[in-house]
Amino acid sequence: MTLVSTTAVFGTETPFGRRVARALERAGVAVTAVDVDLDDRGVVAEALPADVSAVVYARVDPICLEPQSFVDVDPALWDAACERQLRMLLHVVQASYAALARSRGAMVCVCPTVGLQGAANLAMLAAVAEGQRVLAKSAARQWANDGIRVNIVSPSVHDLLADPADARFVDARRGRIPIDPYDVDAALREVLPFLLATRAITAVTVPLDGAQVTAL
Amino acid sequence: MTTLDARVILVTGAGGGVGRGIAIALAERGASVALLVHRASTGEDVVAEITARGGRAHSFECDVSDPQQLQRSVESIERDVGRINSVVHNAISGRTSQKEHLGALDDASWEDHASVGLRPCYWLARLTYRSLVAERGSFLVLTSVDGIEGDEDLPLYSTVKAAQRGLVKSLAREWGPAGVRVNCLAPLAVTPALERAIARDATLLARISGLVPLGRFGDPITDIGPAAAFLCSDEARYVTGQTLIVSGGRYTAL
Numbered sequence: 001m002t003l004v005s006t007t008a009v010f011g012t013e014t015p016f017g018r019r020v021a022r023a024l025e026r027a028g029v030a031v032t033a034v035d036v037d038l039d040d041r042g043v044v045a046e047a048l049p050a051d052v053s054a055v056v057y058a059r060v061d062p063i064c065l066e067p068q069s070f071v072d073v074d075p076a077l078w079d080a081a082c083e084r085q086l087r088m089l090l091h092v093v094q095a096s097y098a099a100l101a102r103s104r105g106a107m108v109c110v111c112p113t114v115g116l117q118g119a120a121n122l123a124m125l126a127a128v129a130e131g132q133r134v135l136a137k138s139a140a141r142q143w144a145n146d147g148i149r150v151n152i153v154s155p156s157v158h159d160l161l162a163d164p165a166d167a168r169f170v171d172a173r174r175g176r177i178p179i180d181p182y183d184v185d186a187a188l189r190e191v192l193p194f195l196l197a198t199r200a201i202t203a204v205t206v207p208l209d210g211a212q213v214t215a216l
Numbered sequence: 217m218t219t220l221d222a223r224v225i226l227v228t229g230a231g232g233g234v235g236r237g238i239a240i241a242l243a244e245r246g247a248s249v250a251l252l253v254h255r256a257s258t259g260e261d262v263v264a265e266i267t268a269r270g271g272r273a274h275s276f277e278c279d280v281s282d283p284q285q286l287q288r289s290v291e292s293i294e295r296d297v298g299r300i301n302s303v304v305h306n307a308i309s310g311r312t313s314q315k316e317h318l319g320a321l322d323d324a325s326w327e328d329h330a331s332v333g334l335r336p337c338y339w340l341a342r343l344t345y346r347s348l349v350a351e352r353g354s355f356l357v358l359t360s361v362d363g364i365e366g367d368e369d370l371p372l373y374s375t376v377k378a379a380q381r382g383l384v385k386s387l388a389r390e391w392g393p394a395g396v397r398v399n400c401l402a403p404l405a406v407t408p409a410l411e412r413a414i415a416r417d418a419t420l421l422a423r424i425s426g427l428v429p430l431g432r433f434g435d436p437i438t439d440i441g442p443a444a445a446f447l448c449s450d451e452a453r454y455v456t457g458q459t460l461i462v463s464g465g466r467y468t469a470l
Contacts, residue, residue: 118385
């Protein structure tokens with residue numbers, strides 16, 4: 001296994017993105033936070049350091065975490081909380097290719113397990129999570145022969161919240177959690193450096209949710 | 217055979233391929249089918265085909281990427297027939313089968329895929345929800361195995377198909393208490409794009425059919441249509457939030 005030199009982390013302007021960056025730093029990874037306008041693919045490409053050998057996309061926009069009856073979602077919110085989120089990851093994926101191809105590096109995307117299970121009143125978050133997860137898998141397939149690996153980690157939606165006990169998300173957590181309590185920060189510290197370094201794995205999803213989702 | 221008597225079912229992308237096959241299969245089982253088609257002529261052809269088989273169908277020219285056209289179509293169906301029991305969203309971008317390198321994708325690429333495959337899920341859900349609740353109906357989205365596994369050649373198509381699945385699973389949970397079922401169907405079928413590819417390469421069909429345990433690609437009317445009919449029927453009254461893969465055993469990951 002090779003050590004990861006420089007890791008660019010996108011999403012550090014969001015609470016979970018900061019948590020991911022902290023976990024990487026505590027694991028000894030050199031982190032460069034890339035906090036730019038992800039709506040503009042040109043800006044993203046310019047902002048990404050050329051010597052990057054790993055990219056982590058950890059942007060879970062708080063707008064996606066607001067419970068909302070789907071039929072009450074207005075078109076502007078639909079775009080902001082769903083399609084825009086997918087476009088932003090696309091821009092990061094596109095911008096990452098050159099540096100990752102040079103370094104034969106790796107990318108990890110954070111896609112909450114709600115995309116795998118669905119949740120009432122979080123339909124846009126689920127659509128984003130699943131869309132991003134499969135965009136990452138498609139990139140993994142397309143870039144495999146360039147030596148680039150792309151994997152996914154999936155935290156529970158409850159670990160994305162300011163208040164994990166927020167009763168509005170009761171539907172997103174069903175049944176007993178096998179590993180309870182579950183320390184998602186410790187999991188990030190262990191799993192992210194591994195996924196960024198290993199050459200043996202690509203296009204896989206690793207749930208970091210205490211084994212609540214075991215369907216994969 | 218599954219019975220859909222007295223059901224009114226809206227089908228998008230019904231002018232050809234899988235959508236046409238589903239529309240014909242639904243009508244054969246007694247449904248009155250509202251075809252949403254991009255070009256009026258293709259809708260007229262399918263209506264004529266359904267009528268000749270003894271079924272009922274009406275065609276609505278509708279660009280599903282235009283919310284106003286979608287709204288007008290839904291209002292016309294509800295005004296003329298009084299209800300919508302089920303929605304089948306099948307329409308996909310015309311660029312679906314074109315190979316795409318991630319680095320070459322631009323805003324127009326995203327718009328092509330999202331405006332036809334994903335965004336109409338949002339609009340159709342909003343526009344038909346009341347009718348579906350009143351009828352304890354169903355909402356069916358044609359997705360793809362690419363939306364589960366990803367596809368190196370079709371990254372945006374795969375993304376949109378996956379987003380549809382996340383949406384469907386959530387709507388199934390959200391709408392279940394109101395009696396509305398929401399599912400996905402992932403077909404492997406002979407499509408117009410595949411037929412064109414086969415015309416260019418005579419060995420293609422045999423090669424790709426060899427990958428399918430049942431030895432052939434699905435027929436839109438006789439293989440895919442019945443599965444859609446099942447998911448729209450009372451026989452599937454305990455099925456929601458699922459993706460039914462109809463692929464002759466080609467895909468077994470779920």
